[in-house]
Amino acid sequence: MKFIGKNIPKIDGMSLVKGAPVYTSDLDLNNNALIVKILRSPHASARILSIDTSGAEAMAGVECVLTYKNVPQTAFTLAGQSFPEPSPYDRRILEDTVRYVGDEVAIVAAVDELTAHRACGAIAVQYELLPAVLDLETAVDNSNLVHVSQPHTNFFIGCDAARNIAASHTVTGGDVEAELAKCEVIVEQTYRTQAQAHAMMETYRATTSFDVNGRLQVMTSTQIPYHVRRHLSHILGIPKSKIKVLKPRVGGGFGGKQTASVEIFPAIVTMKTGKPAKIVYTRQETFSCTTSRHAMTLSVRLGSDRQGNIKAVDIHCLSDTGAYGEHAPTVFWVVGQKTMPMYSKAKSYRYHGHAVYTNKSPAGALRGYGATQGTFALESAMNELAEKLQMDPGELRLKNLIEEGEEHPELSGSTPETPAILKSSSLHKCIAAGKERIGWVHNYPRQQVSTNKIRGYGMAVTMQGSGIAGIDSGSVILKLNEDGFFTLTHSASDMGQGSDTILCQIAAEILEVEMTEVIVSSFDLDTLPYDPGAYASSGAYVTGNAALVAAENMKLQMCSTAARLLGVDPVEVEYDSGTFATSSERSMTLAALAKSLCSYGGRGQLVAKGTFGGDTSPPPFIAGFAEVEVDLETGVCRVLDYVAVVDCGTVLNRSLARIQVEGGVVMGIGLALHEDVRYTARGKLASDSFMEYKIPGREDIHGLQVLFEESYEPTGPLGAKSVGEVVCNTPAPAIAQAIYNAVGTHFRTLPITAEKVLLSRYKHEVGN
């Protein structure tokens, strides 16, 4: 193949490096837009007794002040999900109740930023303080309620606001209790993960105005342009046809921009004033007032016989969705979807628990979407089980893993009658290759480097999905232009991962033209086919398949049209890299075909469509191996080497896949070691800047090796599966095991900071 599997630069890459004006705030040409600022709650839980905006309204330059008294009270969710969304409709634009420190109290728009700030300060609010629910583990049946009334849900998700439960879920197979009773070896432990921040470099922002046709125009940095339009239509009560969404380049998302966190604020200002408006979130707002990874408490029971044959996997999960339930049910489900099928040899399994409301910053979608948390718990427990069995952790996995061709009722795409089948997996090979590369046999479990430095080794495996089976489908439209080049339109919403480039590669491969002959357009929703957006690891698999189908349809049309113009039977036409040949002397170039279709006699410009929605969600797999050096004097843990061996099916673009893996592993290292989420006693997020919340810097990252063990996914485009999310799941459990092997303490709560490691050393020395 010409493009597939190669190192292909991103089609937009050079422009990005050179600083081209391509992001939302760069294209925002109207310098007179009103600046929108939000007055936010200083309290974790309170009712607004009175709110006096007269001082703000009287200020020169203030054009709009909105409180709960003068905005629509429609209930909604901001989650970027296909309708009907599973997430509860527990939000309003503004309410008389605030549910976390940072919750919106008033919307202010003024001629400049300073005036808007001052106007926020001039609003007098009297609150009745309410006791707050700040602990995930005591939220259920707490006497204090985050939501007093039961939110609307589109279907049953087990939401019970009277118990602070946003969603409940149980999946089970076999009899877990009976199997556990028979098990010879059981690991029973609780693992905790923190509310990791996306920390994408471009904070949330949107600009609104009325377009030439009097429609609300919304330019936004989003992963979900179609969902943004639907949400705005619902919240504002205007038809979707009256909303135009523009999606420029997105400066990182990681799932954060799968929630429409900011668009409504400038949108309602424009609706109220008729004027352009814009909002740019500060970094503090981005940390505190958007979404994060769901913090979770996962209690695992894992049982096996003496030979390491796993009999039961039981995970109880409490997931902290904070004040609002964006993605609460679905992230909760995904924990189970990506853990229960993993060790399919187990005779019984159960995944159950709740997503709970607390008076903390809301949680939402973040790369991994529950699989990351579930993997930390399950894989940590697997490592502990291996130790109890005195068995190599790799061997324990090989004995129990799901294999290609096997079915499992919890694999996405299963129906109650028919379990889905795993059609591709090279995970067994990934484990072997990773052990080889890290020098497992020689190094595991530890190497003493010096009197105060020990290197520990650990591993973990994981799976994710590729798109959402049975729900999400995406489309691609290809147009043959009059000169013989193509325009490919889609709205998969490239946020840096390179989906525009992948789609271009697939189309160019099938159409047998250079990639420069396929122009990718993904900006103005009015001109783009439907796509749910960039989430659920769907770009390469779902939209990629749509591109493949569109290109194949285009090719068929090209051949039949060439046959018509050449006056031959379509079966006689052979297309080869831009030329239509026939058995006779007659032939035609693609350029000539295109030209004649647009002018003179051809009469029929070619437009082809491809739509794809998966019946299954084929899982990519990773085996991750960590070499961690622990400094016994300081507690500092350095990941000296990380080996990630990846099965993402066919590697569509080697350099882009590699960088996705590297970036995801580093995000996982941050989750494991650095990214500490702290709240004050009164419930304010304390880690709300890059000074307080440490994402990995370049000096924190050492060896990182990426290997691909390609499988072939028969339902994927040219055999491909996803790669974008699976990559951040293995570091936390692998690193935790490596640290355990170095210092002898199990760390079951993330992140594993130097302080914790050092403290464990002291405890160790004084015998607790």
Added chain:
Amino acid sequence: MHLETEVNGRKLVLDFPSGEFLSQTLRRYGYVSVKEGCDTGSCGLCTVWIDGRPVLSCSTLSARVGGKVITTIEGLQDEAEAFGAFMVAEGAEQCGFCSPGFTMTVLAMKRELVAPTEAQMNHYLAGNLCRCSGYKGQMRAIKKFMGAE
């Protein structure tokens, strides 16, 4: 306030409210490669050169740049492209939002350091955060760029 400066080789009288930071002023003047990402001087997105040295424009008052020579990546397109070729070959720009500031630091480093080690380069660039790439691809690009003539 008014101040005479030179931006990307062009004499420019900047007009700005006192208290405005250089990143904001430059963006208002259309140098939108200059990004802001943190509000605390910790991400490096806003890196420009003042008199040839990389600085955080978000933490530099515009009032301090009178008579100075300011360079943004708009003024270093050829050098940026030379480095960019290595970056895109690795796919290491990803979302690209940190790229202009990061590239400004890399270009300054190339002028300043002679045959640096990887550790020295990582230290020089430590103030430029990236959430997408994981940094390794950036370093592969940097090494090739530093070795290229």
